[in-house]
Amino acid sequence: MTMIERPFYLNKLKAHKDDEQIKIITGVRRSGKSSLLILWQNYLQKSEPDSDVIFLNFEHPDTFHLHEGAQLYEYLKSTVTKDRVYFLFDEIQLVNDWQRYINGLRVAFKCDIYLSGSNSELLSGEFATYLSGRYVELPIYPLSFREYLDFRGYRQNESKDPYFRSYLEDGGFPLTALTQNADARTGIMKGIYDSILLRDVAQRRGVQxxxxxxxxxxxxxxxxxxxxxxxxxxxxxxxxxxxxxxxxxxxxxxxxxxxxxxxxxxxxxxxxxxxxxxxxxxxxxxxxxxxxxxxxxxxxxxxxxxxxxxxxxxxxxxxxxxxxxxxxxxxxxxxxxxxxxxxxxxxxxxxxxxxxxxxxxxxxxxxxxxxxxxxxxxxxxxxxxxxxxxxxxxxxxx
Structure with a gap:
């Protein structure tokens, strides 16, 4: 699937690039955090050819062996080859003891760090203690109406009314906005709802x-x-x-x-x-x-x-x-x-x-x-x- 840029959020990342703060992208599951990090990875690879750009999605099976902080650190030590490195970590909360190791990366490498997560606890407790305010939160939301029009291919001479009606009905999750078939959208929406409620809330928090x-x-x-x-x-x-x-x-x-x-x-x-x-x-x-x-x-x-x-x-x-x-x-x-x-x-x-x-x-x-x-x-x-x-x-x- 072709990835559609979200310039509002990309510009926010550009504004904080290399500012020594850890950038934390937060928001509900399926709102586009992973896609934003991939878009940012593409941008960095083009704009920073003399730097390493390392992107890891910790929900992907390829990274399951890195869910311990010590193993992640050893992997990064063996992977980084250049003087400057950009770390992009998706769903970082799945890594045990991640707070301590993310803070340690700042000491071990000349780096710029970008994290994403689907739970606001990323910004609380141990992590806040380790960083002492050296981070910036960049909240991401499902598509705004302007973004929805872009995703749906709206043309300036068209009426916005049918787009607005479908926006009210189908919402702004990017995957549903890109799906034309109504039955498919319903199935996708059920999957989004179940993954948020049953996985992010019930399963991870022990709700019986x-x-x-x-x-x-x-x-x-x-x-x-x-x-x-x-x-x-x-x-x-x-x-x-x-x-x-x-x-x-x-x-x-x-x-x-x-x-x-x-x-x-x-x-x-x-x-x-x-x-x-x-x-x-x-x-x-x-x-x-x-x-x-x-x-x-x-x-x-x-x-x-x-x-x-x-x-x-x-x-x-x-x-x-x-x-x-x-x-x-x-x-x-x-x-x-x-x-x-x-x-x-x-x-x-x-x-x-x-x-x-x-x-x-x-x-x-x-x-x-x-x-x-x-x-x-x-x-x-x-x-x-x-x-x-x-x-x-x-x-x-x-």
């Missing part, structure tokens, strides 16, 4: 009750855009006849976040300028997972759009919260480089109501505020608020 785990996933998928706590999930499941505890649900929520299946948006008190520890909203990394779990597409379009907007904001590097201003809710409060932006999301601005804009106008500061609407006729400036059509929002930076 996979039925309960799947019920938690279904609850989260069905309640996108609603504030959620482990307590109300446990209460709901108990009332449905399942035996569970709040502590178990809390553990499952953490595991799903660690595997990048869901992202939790904490609440933020805009007036008090502080994070609120209670409740929060969960958003799926890709809407195709939601459709696979619930079998829904057109139902609750507002939640779908809210999910798209949240993930797009994260793709742009914003830290995103759910806003609270007195008794009002602001869909998203976005922080980046000491600036703040407020975003409301709606299917269309109600003709007889200013609710979407009024909530934003009541905030007493001068930060930019936006409404993202599904209705192209809503676009424009209203009372100083930029109303953006969903296509323009997804295809441009905020």
């Amino acid at each position: 009750d996979t039925a309960l785990l799947e019920r938690v996933v279904a609850f989260l998928m069905d309640n996108i855009g609603h504030t959620i706590s482990a307590n109300n999930i446990a209460n709901y499941l108990t009332s449905s006849g399942m035996n569970t505890y709040v502590s178990t649900i809390s553990s499952y929520l953490s595991l799903l976040e660690q595997a990048y299946v869901f992202y939790r948006a904490e609440r933020y008190d805009i007036r008090g300028k502080e994070r609120l520890k209670t409740l929060g909203k969960y958003y799926a990394v890709d809407l195709s997972l939601r459709r696979h779990v619930l079998g829904k597409n057109d139902i609750d379009r507002g939640s779908q759009i809210e999910n798209l907007v949240y993930i797009r904001l994260r793709q742009q590097g914003y830290t995103v919260f759910v806003g609270k201003y007195d008794n009002l809710e602001i869909d998203f409060v976005c922080f980046q480089n000491r600036t703040v932006k407020y975003v409301q999301v709606c299917e269309q601005l109600p003709p007889d109501s200013d609710r979407e804009t009024n909530n934003l106008l009541k905030i007493r500061d001068n930060y930019d505020r936006y409404v993202v609407s599904m209705n192209s006729l809503d676009a424009g400036i209203r009372d100083g608020i930029d109303v953006i059509h969903i296509y323009d929002f997804l295809l441009n930076d905020l």
Whole structure:
């Protein structure tokens, strides 16, 4: 299969090339981390002919004998032949004691190191201790709408509507975007879901009750855009006849976040300028997972759009919260480089109501505020608020 470049992420790697930090590519399984490393390997081999470029995928059988840190180190010592070397390691967490040996490579070789992994624990515990902040995380997501259009061969004179409908339905996992047959896409989606949930979450974390785990996933998928706590999930499941505890649900929520299946948006008190520890909203990394779990597409379009907007904001590097201003809710409060932006999301601005804009106008500061609407006729400036059509929002930076 021809590999399609993802310049947004390649440019991020180029920006950090040779900067002495370990580059860690994180994201949900099948989001394109391996392909990105292969593209980066190709780039380095062309641009750095006087350096070694060593790429290892630790899920490939050829590397199974290297799953001990000491064996990996001995292999690298015998393989490196040039003064400068670029190490590209895919799914590095499969190597025992990898944290210590990755740190040791910095001492043993004149090198630039790139790692990938499908679990956020890569960035915690021992590894963070060894590196003392000498790393940079580069999160990767399933395809943005712009990337999806590129993958599907969109031409400028075409309507975006059918592409957007299929993007909502099939999501942005690269393999599904490149697959034309609907039945094949369904099979691929099942494989992606099973590999994420049963392998990355259940098997690797010793989850015995996979039925309960799947019920938690279904609850989260069905309640996108609603504030959620482990307590109300446990209460709901108990009332449905399942035996569970709040502590178990809390553990499952953490595991799903660690595997990048869901992202939790904490609440933020805009007036008090502080994070609120209670409740929060969960958003799926890709809407195709939601459709696979619930079998829904057109139902609750507002939640779908809210999910798209949240993930797009994260793709742009914003830290995103759910806003609270007195008794009002602001869909998203976005922080980046000491600036703040407020975003409301709606299917269309109600003709007889200013609710979407009024909530934003009541905030007493001068930060930019936006409404993202599904209705192209809503676009424009209203009372100083930029109303953006969903296509323009997804295809441009905020």
